[in-house]
Amino acid sequence: MKINKLLIAISVLVALAVAACSEFEDTVEPSPAVPDGCQGVYFPASNTSAYELEPTEPTQITITIAREVSSGAVEVPVNVEVNDEDVYNVPSSISFADGETEVDFTVTFPDAGEGTTYNLKLAVEGDEYVNPYASALPYVTTSVTRIKWAAVEEPMVYVDGTVAYFYGVEALPMYVNAEKAEVTGMTRYRFKNAYRVAPTGEWVGEEYEAIPDEDGIYDGFPYNYPGDFDENNDYYTIIEIDNATGEVFMYAHELGMAWGDGMFSIGSVYNNLSDDKASYPLGTIVDGVITFPSNSLFVSEAEYNDGGKYPASVPTYIYLTKDAFIAANLKIDDFNDVEYEAIAGEVGEFESAAYSDNWSQTLSMAIDIDPENEESEYKNLYYLSNLYAEGYGVAFYYNEEEESVTIPENQSIGAEFMGKDIYVSPSDSIESSVVVNAKGVTIYTLGLIFHFEDGTIVGEFAETFFYSEDAVSYDKEDFLGDFVMSGLSQFGEADANMEINIAEGEDENSLVITGIDYAAEVIASFDPSTSIMSVTPQVLPDIVTESATYDATLYTTDAEGVSTTAVMDFTFNMQGNLVMTSTSQGDGYLINSEAAGGWLDGYYNLVFSPLQTKSAYINTQNFASFNVRSSANLIIKQDLGAGNNFEIQGKKAPKKFRKDRTQIDIVF
Structure with a gap:
């Protein structure tokens, strides 16, 4: 019975629902139409949303407003919806001229403080100005921050x-x-x-x-x-x-x-x-x-x-x-105060043109206290300690890759001249350089200006340092070949400049020198244990001319004058030149001819420099006449002992700052 009543109730509800559906009419309310004459005003997305301005920049910004139509002139009111602290001055309306679809207008903020962000929102309202169906926005938001320094x-x-x-x-x-x-x-x-x-x-x-x-x-x-x-x-x-x-x-x-x-x-x-x-x-x-x-x-x-x-x-x-x-x-104030490490080597010799002297010398390298800094002043820094005075040296930079030498300015060397301290700086006219000779000796040439603290120059010299890790030795073959013989005249005349040749002699340890004026050949001996070539006084081959024959004898000279016993000893110096040893008894030679009536020629302080390119000149020893000198013509030899060669000169030029523009290709 209960089930029947439930079925009857459901049937009644279904009938009512069907009746209701049959009476429903589906209708759609149309959206409002865009009013005739609507301008379709909007703010383009290109407007800047935030400004960060330097204090020196103008206190104003530009905002763009646009419309969809172009015909007719119109005045568009602008509503200010947000204006922090009323800092912005905004025009109340914007004018579009006939045919104009976009207008820029200026907003000023002369009283805006530094370090504060000010927000601004502007909008356009009203059916005659705004198209509600447009995707572009009828408002704009922005902010201005005047940077505070x-x-x-x-x-x-x-x-x-x-x-x-x-x-x-x-x-x-x-x-x-x-x-x-x-x-x-x-x-x-x-x-x-x-x-x-x-x-x-x-x-x-x-x-x-x-x-x-x-x-x-x-x-x-x-x-x-x-x-x-x-x-x-x-x-x-x-x-x-x-x-x-x-x-x-x-x-x-x-x-x-x-x-x-x-x-x-x-x-x-x-x-x-x-x-x-x-x-x-x-x-x-x-x-x-x-x-x-x-x-x-x-x-x-x-x-x-x-x-x-x-x-x-x-x-x-x-x-x-x-x-x-x-x-x-990590600037270096005084190169003498830097910590250095001595570099081991068998050869270390310094030859000073400034002091006309040479001595044994140690080379050191700075300990780099700033190793991670590629620009460290301690990198590639070398030092010649106690060079001219105890406790003072000369520092220089040597870049092995570039094979370049750079000398720091104004280094105190601890020496004095005329009661004033001497400093050294790099020379503009004498190039500093590094070369390695055939014997593996590294030759550092330091072009130095010697000057007082106020810049007064007292000398400009090429100072030379020779270094080799290994000992340097010479054998007989090193003495053979072509050389240029130079020396000072015993008579105060022009210096010697003769191309000579040294060749094997008849004996194992003998040498023959040819090319010396008035000497067809000079016999020399070689000592392999000391690598020294020696020349003793000797009778020379006769000098034969077209009209006569003349005897010739080579005498040596020493500190006392003409000698018949003093021996001239030669060895190689670090520059690769044959020079007289420090213990040589003889210091030069004279050639005499009794038949000619006196001295024919003579030089002292001889140097034999290896000849790189032999000239076409051949010394034939043919002399049409002789310039015979007497003993009275002999001069007092120059004292070439140690001592400074300084003299007051002009002041060194200040550091040249502005140079010519470098030659480079334009890019932009």
Whole structure:
């Protein structure tokens, strides 16, 4: 019974539902139509959503508004929905001229403070202006932050490589006063008038020489002269560090300096001139040091090659603190105070033209206390200790790969002249060099200017150091060959300059010298145990002319005068020349002919230099006449003993700062 009642109830509900469905009419309310004449005003997506402005930039921004139709002129009211602190001045309406679909308008904010972000939202409302079905938005939101710079307490150290590259000069450190700002994801630094003229300088002749502090840092750009920098305006160098990547970008900017070809400008190549980061990398920051590597920055002069921009191959460094600079460079104040290690070697000999002397000498190398720094001043630094005075030496850099020698300026050598201390600096006219001779001896030639502290020059000499790890030995074959014999005249006449030949003699240890004037041949002996060639007084072959025959005798000379017993001993010096030994009794020779009536020729302090290229001249020993001298014609020999060769000369030129522009190809 209960089941029947339930079935009846369900049947009634179904019937009612069917009846209800039959009475439903499906209708759709149409959307409102776009009113006739609707302008379809919107704000393009190209509008900037956030501004970060330098304090020096204008306190205004530009916003673009647009409409879908172009016909007719119209005035569109603008509603300000958000205006933080009412800082923005917004026009109440924007005018579209007939045919105009896009208009830029200006919003100003003259009272906006630095370091605060101000939000702004503008909107257009009303059926006659807004198309509700358009995808573009009838409103715009933006914000403005005027960057607030905070002064960095301590100056940074800036080492410019751009101008150094462009003009081929040394990149020198200078102080820069910095300000810092934090912007979205970035840290910015700016340097005001970084390239100003260094006030700590003086005129030396026509050169303005900037003077660094005790750490070698200049207070301004050291290559600028007074008048090179625009003092009437401020110029900012701005760099931006990406906090996530550590990459550093430099904005393109003018430096405020000009040297005759217009204003200098520099900046990052990437993002200013090129999108090729691989070829033109950004800078990096590591341990408080910003490095713009080779080809990272460009340099240009406005009137040089139409302002062409050149990637600089010389790096630029910015040290965020002076301590970072000192740690990275570890400057050497006094090369005599550096710790050195002696270099072992069998040969170490110094030959001084400044003092007309030679002596045994030790070569040392600096211990590099900054090994991880590729620019360390201790790398490749060599030292000749106690060179001219006890406790003082001369330092030089030797780059083995480039085979170059560089001598630091103004080294005190501990010696005096006329009561004043002597310093050495590199010579501009005598090249410093390194060569290795056939015997494996390394020959260092140091071109040195000797001068007082005020720059007064007292001498300029090529000083020579000879070094060999192994002992050097010579055998008889080394004495054979062609040489040029030089020496000083015994009669005060022209110096000797004869091409001679040394050949094997009749005996195992004898040699024959030919080519000496008036001597068809001179017999010499060789001692293999000492590697010494000796020449004794001897009768020479007759001199035969077309009209007569003359006898000839070679006499030697010593400190007392003419000798019939003194022996001239020769050995090789470190330069590879045959010179008289320090123990040689004889110091020269004279050739006499009784038949001719006197002395024919003679020289002392003889040197035999190996002849590289033999000339076509052949000494035939044919003499039509003789210039016979008497003993009265003999001169008092020059004293060539040790002693300085100094004399007061002019002052050494100040360091030449500005050179010719390097020859490079334009890129941008």
